[in-house]
Amino acid sequence: MQTNTHGMISLFLIFMAIAVALGAVVLKSPLFALIYLGICAICFLNIVFSYCAKCPCREKDCSHGFLGSLTKIMPKRKEGPYTFIDILSTLISIGAILMIPHLWLVYNIPSLILFWLLIIVAALEIIFLVCPDCANKNCYLCPGKSKSVKKFSA
Ligand code: SF4
Ligand code: SF4
Numbered sequence: 001m002q003t004n005t006h007g008m009i010s011l012f013l014i015f016m017a018i019a020v021a022l023g024a025v026v027l028k029s030p031l032f033a034l035i036y037l038g039i040c041a042i043c044f045l046n047i048v049f050s051y052c053a054k055c056p057c058r059e060k061d062c063s064h065g066f067l068g069s070l071t072k073i074m075p076k077r078k079e080g081p082y083t084f085i086d087i088l089s090t091l092i093s094i095g096a097i098l099m100i101p102h103l104w105l106v107y108n109i110p111s112l113i114l115f116w117l118l119i120i121v122a123a124l125e126i127i128f129l130v131c132p133d134c135a136n137k138n139c140y141l142c143p144g145k146s147k148s149v150k151k152f153s154a
Pocket of ligand 1: 051052053055056057058059061062063064065067068069134136
């Protein structure tokens with residue numbers, strides 16, 4: 001069992017960044033803030049389905065604590081290498097969460113700076129303190145493990 005303290009802290013920082021973005025959006029348009037919140041929820045679940053559902057350590061050894069457990073309430077997927085579609089779907093979801101609020105963040109520079117500060121610290125924490133101990137041998141960020149991408153298969 002790996003310790004997941006850094007995994008939990010990095011997730012918290014990401015949620016804080018989303019909260020900062022939401023704050024900036026809500027000042028301009030409460031309706032779009034609600035839409036952005038919905039997009040974040042859908043993208044978050046899609047990341048768990050596209051990535052975590054195929055992770056070998058999702059049930060007992062998730063590096064981010066509870067993300068792996070969420071796969072229990074989703075349709076089962078077979079563990080194994082990620083496909084091109086899995087990775088693309090994950091990247092699109094991450095991109096949507098990070099980029100959509102910029103339509104409003106560009107008008108709120110302090111929030112924009114805080115948003116990226118939180119995201120960068122979370123990313124550095126994940127890369128340097130979470131990934132090296134993560135047991136997901138299929139993940140491309142796991143150092144020193146063999147990876148292979150099966151193209152366009154389920
Ligand atoms: S270790 Fe990563 S891919 Fe595996 S379940 Fe946890 S968050 Fe998902
Ligand atoms: S190695 Fe991959 S699955 Fe594990 S914590 Fe890093 S990004 Fe997440």
